Amino acid sequence: MTVRGSAVPSAGRPPAPGPRDLRLIVRDEPLSLAEHTACYGPLPSGPPDLLIAEVERSGLTGRGGGAFPAGRKMRAVAGARGPARTGRVVIANGSESEPASSKDGVLLSRAPHLVLDGIALCASAVGADRAYLCVGHAAGTSDRALARAVAERAGAGLDSVPVEIHPTAGGYLAGQESALISALNGNAPVPTFVPPRPAERGAHRRPTLVLNVETLAHIALIARFGSEWFAAAGTPGTPGSALVTVTGAVQRPGVREIPLGTPLGELLHRCGLIKPAQAVLTGGYFGTWLPLPAALTVPVSHEGMRAAGASLGPGVLAVLPAAACGLAETARVASFLAAQNAGQCGPCRNGLPALAEALNWIAFGQAGPDIIGWVEQLAGLVAGRGACHLPDGAAGLVRSALTVFAADVQAHLSAGPCARASGPPVLPVPARWAQ
Amino acid sequence: MTGTGHLGAIIVTSSTPLWYATRATGLVAMVLLTASMALGLLSSVRFQRPAWPRFVTLGLHRNLSLLALGFTVVHVLTTVLDSFVSIPIQDAFVPFISSYRPIWVGLGAIALDLMLALIITSLLRTRMGLQSWRVVHWTAYLCWPVAVLHGLGTGTDTPVRWVLVLTACCVLVVAVLTFWRLALAWPARPLASTAGVVLILATLIAGGAWLRVGPLSPGWSARSGTRTAPPAGASRPDHRASR
Amino acid sequence: MSQHPDGGSSRQPPLRRPQLRVNPIACDAHGLCIELLPELITADPWGYPIITPGPVPLRLQPLARRAVAACPTLALMLTSPPR
Numbered sequence: 001m002t003v004r005g006s007a008v009p010s011a012g013r014p015p016a017p018g019p020r021d022l023r024l025i026v027r028d029e030p031l032s033l034a035e036h037t038a039c040y041g042p043l044p045s046g047p048p049d050l051l052i053a054e055v056e057r058s059g060l061t062g063r064g065g066g067a068f069p070a071g072r073k074m075r076a077v078a079g080a081r082g083p084a085r086t087g088r089v090v091i092a093n094g095s096e097s098e099p100a101s102s103k104d105g106v107l108l109s110r111a112p113h114l115v116l117d118g119i120a121l122c123a124s125a126v127g128a129d130r131a132y133l134c135v136g137h138a139a140g141t142s143d144r145a146l147a148r149a150v151a152e153r154a155g156a157g158l159d160s161v162p163v164e165i166h167p168t169a170g171g172y173l174a175g176q177e178s179a180l181i182s183a184l185n186g187n188a189p190v191p192t193f194v195p196p197r198p199a200e201r202g203a204h205r206r207p208t209l210v211l212n213v214e215t216l217a218h219i220a221l222i223a224r225f226g227s228e229w230f231a232a233a234g235t236p237g238t239p240g241s242a243l244v245t246v247t248g249a250v251q252r253p254g255v256r257e258i259p260l261g262t263p264l265g266e267l268l269h270r271c272g273l274i275k276p277a278q279a280v281l282t283g284g285y286f287g288t289w290l291p292l293p294a295a296l297t298v299p300v301s302h303e304g305m306r307a308a309g310a311s312l313g314p315g316v317l318a319v320l321p322a323a324a325c326g327l328a329e330t331a332r333v334a335s336f337l338a339a340q341n342a343g344q345c346g347p348c349r350n351g352l353p354a355l356a357e358a359l360n361w362i363a364f365g366q367a368g369p370d371i372i373g374w375v376e377q378l379a380g381l382v383a384g385r386g387a388c389h390l391p392d393g394a395a396g397l398v399r400s401a402l403t404v405f406a407a408d409v410q411a412h413l414s415a416g417p418c419a420r421a422s423g424p425p426v427l428p429v430p431a432r433w434a435q
Numbered sequence: 436m437t438g439t440g441h442l443g444a445i446i447v448t449s450s451t452p453l454w455y456a457t458r459a460t461g462l463v464a465m466v467l468l469t470a471s472m473a474l475g476l477l478s479s480v481r482f483q484r485p486a487w488p489r490f491v492t493l494g495l496h497r498n499l500s501l502l503a504l505g506f507t508v509v510h511v512l513t514t515v516l517d518s519f520v521s522i523p524i525q526d527a528f529v530p531f532i533s534s535y536r537p538i539w540v541g542l543g544a545i546a547l548d549l550m551l552a553l554i555i556t557s558l559l560r561t562r563m564g565l566q567s568w569r570v571v572h573w574t575a576y577l578c579w580p581v582a583v584l585h586g587l588g589t590g591t592d593t594p595v596r597w598v599l600v601l602t603a604c605c606v607l608v609v610a611v612l613t614f615w616r617l618a619l620a621w622p623a624r625p626l627a628s629t630a631g632v633v634l635i636l637a638t639l640i641a642g643g644a645w646l647r648v649g650p651l652s653p654g655w656s657a658r659s660g661t662r663t664a665p666p667a668g669a670s671r672p673d674h675r676a677s678r
Numbered sequence: 679m680s681q682h683p684d685g686g687s688s689r690q691p692p693l694r695r696p697q698l699r700v701n702p703i704a705c706d707a708h709g710l711c712i713e714l715l716p717e718l719i720t721a722d723p724w725g726y727p728i729i730t731p732g733p734v735p736l737r738l739q740p741l742a743r744r745a746v747a748a749c750p751t752l753a754l755m756l757t758s759p760p761r
Contacts, residue, residue, distance in 0.1 A: 343702045344702070345702035345705070345725055346705060347724070347726050350723075351722075381722050381723070384700060385728070388703050389700075483709075488713045489710050489713060490710050493710060493748055561746070565704075565751065565752050624709070
């Protein structure tokens with residue numbers, strides 16, 4: 001599919017909207033620079049303010065899980081104290097430390113030039129002279145495609161700011177915004193206390209713009225086709241399209257691009273939902289469980305998920321089959337999260353292992369009824385009391401499991417672990433990351 | 436030299452009251468500095484009891500440090516004003532330039548400088564980085580023994596029994612608490628803690644040996660550099676003669 | 679004495695009052711803040727401070743400043759009111 005899109009003209013006239021089915025990923029193999037240019041058009045140029053305004057108008061929110069308005073971030077970094085529009089740093093976060101997510105790796109391996117376009121556009125918009133692309137462990141194949149893409153662009157003299165590819169350390173927290181900056185500053189890859197915010201002082205003590213690689217790819221398209229084109233898909237609360245990773249009890253798991261607001265049922269149907277399924281984990285290991293089939297009507301968008309008591313996060317949707325035990329899965333994830341704590345904050349360092357242990361008792365052991373109160377107390381004690389959101393996410397996950405799998409909880413407490421609890425795990429928990 | 440009219444003149448110009456004040460304030464300052472050191476060590480080992488919360492340790496440590504500085508300042512002033520021996524004010528701050536017992540008065544200058552650094556940085560603690568404050572505060576481990584050595588070397592009361600006992604008590608308290616601190620500092624490295632304890636014990640033994648051949652043996656006054664001969668007519672009780 | 683609900687002067691509106699905040703990375707559970715300001719700070723099961731959210735009442739602000747100065751790791755902070 002080739003489309004001639006017009007570059008964002010510096011005169012400010014909006015381009016004629018192109019067909020909105022233009023995708024982030026057009027085929028399974030990576031696009032070369034020539035193919036990329038033929039498909040999307042050349043890298044647009046224009047005054048920095050124009051791009052920032054366009055991104056703000058589009059309503060694009062971060063696709064890494066934080067959902068912070070991208071335009072506002074760009075404006076904050078561009079306008080930070082210090083010499084105007086010089087010496088900023090752009091970090092493209094492709095770390096994908098969330099084990100159940102694979103969209104960033106897929107995007108980087110199929111459409112590296114969209115991401116690199118986004119980096120170049122943001123670098124010129126905020127006035128950066130350094131740019132990093134942080135790549136996670138699971139990006140094995142994308143390393144080669146990335147290196148090729150960077151070399152192609154260097155040959156064509158496209159990027160005024162060279163992009164340094166930086167491998168993100170292993171660990172669930174290594175891809176967190178402040179942890180990434182800490183690693184680039186030569187310190188341990190663990191979250192730091194905020195303030196100062198990255199927009200004020202981040203990598204090398206300079207104002208730093210950290211955006212997910214998918215967000216940058218969207219910016220590359222917004223720069224070409226405009227904010228109205230972008231917002232033609234999606235919902236008013238969450239405009240545009242997004243990549244989602246669907247795993248678990250589906251026939252065709254993997255990464256898909258959907259217009260936001262698509263009902264969950266439609267998406268799972270397209271992936272070949274294997275029935276009966278009892279629940280779906282939304283938003284990744286930081287997220288929350290939703291019961292099935294009740295959640296099939298929930299729209300996949302920020303406001304839609306929020307209304308259902310869940311969160312979209314980085315677009316991870318893991319379907320739990322009826323043959324698995326939700327408590328056992330959650331207990332395994334909770335143990336993983338507890339082991340991933342950075343050891344910096346007392347409430348998390350003490351509370352998360354206790355929380356995971358209590359949940360393991362419910363899932364796999366013999367526990368009395370007062371354990372529910374203890375779990376509730378622990379969840380309340382850890383939430384919001386760390387330097388990052390790991391304890392909040394773990395507490396939210398555990399609380400939602402106790403709600404959605406309440407019947408299982410009662411069964412486990414009265415009769416011990418169910419037979420399904422000893423079945424094979426559904427949710428991936430990397431063993432090599434356990435600390 | 437009788438009569439109230441001359442009383443003021445006696446107190447100001449006669450060296451004996453000032454000399455007593457110097458010795459007294461010096462000893463009190465040593466005790467206060469020892470107490471401050473002890474409370475600092477108790478704070479670092481997180482000592483607390485139901486009737487002794489941590490803020491008491493912290494508050495006492497702060498107040499006794501300030502009091503110790505106060506007594507030290509008086510100690511310095513009485514020394515400078517004392518006309519018996521010429522010790523100008525700069526000798527109290529710049530080490531080893533004194534003509535009277537240069538090494539031992541110099542140690543006092545070092546201790547005073549360190550005390551000022553410790554107290555000023557602590558008053559400004561919330562305005563300076565924590566790591567900088569911490570590094571300066573470690574010099575307390577230098578300040579206290581230097582102050583004690585200064586007292587032993589300069590002080591003319593060193594051979595007096597109760598002064599020796601008092602000093603020994605101070606040293607014992609700080610040594611024991613330092614051992615406690617070392618034991619807790621490196622729980623994963625018992626070798627390092629043991630090495631620290633051995634080092635301190637060696638220092639104590641060496642200190643005791645020095646005492647024996649130094650201040651406690653005859654002729655120390657001359658060996659330590661008491662070059663000023665007493666003016667004719669004035670006299671100071673000679674402790675060694677009275678024992 | 680004014681009858682303001684928080685027991686303090688009504689001269690300082692709630693939005694202009696400072697808030698207590700702890701840096702959880704720097705905090706090492708020394709517990710001095712819990713001793714000095716039990717009205718606003720309590721201990722969790724592991725000795726770490728749980729701070730009552732919200733602005734610090736006027737009558738407690740001197741105590742809060744004392745607690746901030748007493749923290750051995752300077753983890754407790756009194757954030758200035760937002761402009």
